[in-house]
Amino acid sequence: MRKLRWIVVCTALVLALIGSAAVFAAPVKVTFWHAMGGDIGRNMEAMIDDYNASQSEVYVESVFRGAYPEVLNSTIASAMAGTAPTVVQIYEVGSLAAIDSGVFVPIDQFIGPDEVDWDDYVDAVMNYYRVGDTQWSMPFNSSSAILYINADMFRKAGLDPDNPPKTFSEIIEASRKIVESGVAPYGITWPLHTWFVEQWMAEQGAPLVNNDNGRSARPTTINTDTPEMRRIFEWWKELYDEGLWINPGVEDWDQANAYFMGQQVAMEITSTSDVTFLTNAGREAGFEVICAEMPVPDDVPRHGVVPGGASIWLIGNKPREEQEAAVKFLKWMSSPEQQVRWHKSTGYFPIRKSAIEMLEAEGWFKENPNFRVALDQVLETLPNVGTQGAFIGRFQEVRNILEEAFQMVMGGSTVEAALAEAKTQVERSFADYNSLF
Amino acid sequence: MAVDVTGRVNPTRARRKKALGTALVYTVLFLLLVIIAAPVVFAVIKSTQTSQQVLQYPPMLTFGKSALANFKAALIDYGLGKNMLNSGLIAVIGSSGKIVTALLGALAFVYFEFPGKMLWFYFVLLTLMLPMPVIIVPLYNVMAKLRWVNTYYALTVPYLASATGVFLFQQHFMSIPQSIVDAARMDGVGPVGFLVKILVPMSTNVIGAMVVIQFIYLWNEYLWPLIVISEPAKQVVQVGLKILSGGGAQGVQNWGVVMAGALIVAVPPLVILLVLHEYFMAGVGLSEEK
């Protein structure tokens, strides 16, 4: 009887050991919040599924949490409530808020000196995401704004789609021809979004805000009273006043695409992340889409663009084991192979030099010249304080203020008055923000 | 007697004018119904068209053949179907919970004497002066402390008290004849039994009106879910419609799908209103006309 009891106890112990071993071997769960909806989101989920299937140490659970600003807000709120995920995709302009929130931990604390070859990352991307000597986040999806052309409409209007407009005045001329020839009711569209203004500032090598574009210290004022900014607004106003640009609405990407697909315009400026989508959609609707670089102000040398998109951030207050698992996942996501796949399925440009080499080796860009444009634009970018991109805590507010400024211009206000008003408001917002540090 | 426009009465002319007036009234009425319905009819037509047909100018005003594709896209691809379930759950739990707490509250106020009764009555009544927007920022912080952000607790529990409900039931209970209460007490019925067996059956009108009003109110809530729910899969249907109509997801604005979405979101409250309209009319004070 006694023997039997011992046997039972021993069996139980063995079972418990096996059980706990199984627990130890179970993958570490990592939660990942992202902002990729629609087709792009499905592509991302597919990548994550493949990652989960490819190894057994880490299991990534991904959750689509809405548009970029909402993802940033809900992360900060959830960190306060102790329900934050492990890693989060934060849009580029949320970087300073992310740092200042104290919710995140720099990713390079988890990466040994030789584990990641940071030199293999595209310079413009590193230029943006490296803050002083700290690598806060893992770059992942990078985009820039490019010009999409409806080649068939161009030909009908007597324009040459292979020689696309390159400057502000060429855009005006082309738009006039399109409208006058009756090919489309409007020449061009882009969302009423400050992102494009930021790009045109960078193209002129001009910082958006002071203190080295917010890189050496939190900014205290915005450069709306500069010739560079006025040039952008004056040109935009001219396009609007002449009825050449149609307003799709504030930050309304979909409506801008709808005007382009509905052939209400012959040109659209929007993100490279729509290359796949717009090229295919154009083919389905029976017209050819050709991509070209962002137009720039006349007589100003092209300085390049600020890489848009997002990077992936690590939450600070989490078990070390979970964070390490997350970093493994992030390294995989930004590996050259995955960047090639991501680029092909979306149009976001590859952020690894080796990924670009792989794509060139297989002749991808020869077959798909539209995918080349954004990349060239980024590779040609001159590193300087303007193209580095601004660091602003309440970036969304600044974007809204400038969007309001342009709407004031549409309502009849002068460019000077609207920009002066915007400057006052931005300075006040900056002063409030800075008073808390 | 006809209330005609000039107001002058002449017996022989009045009859002719009355006939004319009746025709006029029905014409005006018909036009009115058309004007009120026109936007939704337009939406129905557009919801059946392809993305190209929708954008045609002059507008194509006949039915297209993409109805199935559009409604399927709105329900499945854009996740409005999931949002519908979420909203349905919240509206059902919220409105029934509200009715229960309001019934209990009114029972206490009408059929009991207790210290501080008036104080507590005003405590409940004065919440009417504090609508959601007035408290929204700290309420969010309360949710964060309770770890209720992005959960359905946040969308139901704060709504469970209803000053309007307590007030409506209180008014109604006071109109119930005292003899009924006395009879019940003589039969030895306790307060809970009294509520369930006597008050509730006698309050079906008010309860029916509460169901309609609260269901529509909760189903149509916009600002609070927008703030407190951050995950699209958990979002309610109103915000789901905003995501569908205003981007967020990449793509091209397909108005056919957007119109389909708007119609889908409109159906449940309309059904509730149509089915329970008599309760609703009686409950908001529109009694049977004579």
Place this chain on the structure above:
Amino acid sequence: MQAKFPGKLLPYIFLLPTIIICGLFIYYPAAMTFRTSMYQSLFFGARQRFVGIQNFTRLLTSPNYLRSMGITLWFVFLVVAIGLSLSLLIAVLLNRKLHAAKALRVALVWPYALSPAVAGTIWLFLFNPHSGLVNYLLDLLFSNKPDWFSHPTLALTMLIVTSIWNNFGYNLVFFLAGLQNISDSFMEAAEVDGASFWRQLFHVTIPLLSPTIFFLLVININYAFFDTVGMVDVMTKGGPANATNMLIYQLYKDGFQNFNSGLAAAQSLILFVFVVGLTLLQFRTTGRMVHYGS
């Protein structure tokens, strides 16, 4: 007076759910609103600094905020004034014993069940500058296709039209019911007196209808003030150039997009003043008008 049940504890048990919820989710946050409004804060209070009444002085001296307040009041006024007078006028024209009255009520009242966001979405497309029905009709009648989304006045007009549509049938049903309840003898007396239509309207109908008018006034003001936030978010996002930036929409942006809880709490309190004002007005006006009417 109703007969009472005995029991001292029981009523509290029945009231407990209501009291807890009112306390925790209404009064406590309301008290916190006062505290938060005194702070300059960031990231939902993760960083904050006491600033006294600076948020209030900031708001009440900000041209943008004052403009937003003006726009809100103007919007509320127009929605309520146009909406109510239009529905009253039509109710008077329609006031007679109508066939199928019940069905008719339902046929009129249903848009009330549509949320402002749904109404906004449908009208967003109706007002679409290119393919919308509104511009098609305007093009046919006046050969003009305005861009509703780029002009301040037009954008506000769009919201007003949508709001009025959303509530029109509801108002009409209440006015019709109110008119049916007015004894016919009043009307007949007025007619025999030979009172003109307008005279009758202002001197007999409106005073007799004042309880209904008052009820609808409160409902409509509340709707235009608070409920339209979904409509604004869907249709204009407060634009163009803040021309439709209602107070409550600004509160949402400051509190939940710009991480500025303190400023948003101060705005909550300013809204609270409006609500208190409205409630007081409700008590005073009801008293006077109902008296006049009876």
